[in-house]
Amino acid sequence: ARLLHGSIFAKVIEGLRELVNEATWECSGNGITLQAMDSSHVALVSLVMRSEGFESYRCDRNMSLGISLVSMSKVLKTMGKDDSLTIRVNDDSDSIIIAMESQNQDKFADYELRLMDLDSEHLGIPDTDYSCAIKMPSSEFSRICRDMSIMGDSVLICTTKEGVKFSAKGDLGQGSIRLVQTTNIEKEEEAVIIEMKEAVALTFAVRYLSMFCKAAPLSPQVGLSLSEDTPLMCEFKIAEMGHVRFYLAPKIED
């Protein structure tokens, strides 16, 4: 699998590695997918990178590759920001080859990472017709998670026709941030758009939302999909290629 802009792949790994330290990559002719839960089984990430999004892609037989994302992140940090990236696994090999090439083809770096035997648990994610779908700048969402974490461990997300409100309370007191729907959309990237069938009010652990925000550099906008008594879906699109979707189980009243 070859990417002209290897930085896209580095951003994907950076977006996942805090939530899941290691994961099984499923490779087929259609592309690369991954599904993994965090160690406490509260959150899940689902990644799709379609074959047509790569400069070139070939997969002769389906493969499951157990990879340490922490190690892969370290290797990818050595990459120049404009480098292209090729990922290769040879038949019967127990390692993955990560090759980087500088833009003017005067530097070539190759790394081999040993593959791991991982027990993976796969969950069926039902198609959900969410009550509420919010789109907002991903930088804004990152900032809200950071700001709410000052006040408490949990954030309550409430939606109305007018907007969406994030609030948190704790020993210090409480705080809230309300975003109003953008009425005059000039730049789509900066817009806050709320599609609502029913109002929702759900509580989530802000620690996980903050981990999801590590994927924010992938996309200028984030999608949040919510329904009562259903895990939140937080989506970052990977330009033309696929997406990273995070799911988070809500907190419920004791």
Place this chain on the structure above:
Amino acid sequence: PSIQNSLPFYFEND
């Protein structure tokens, strides 16, 4: 006080 639910409570094992 609220408690954290787990994800397999909502999604089934494949």
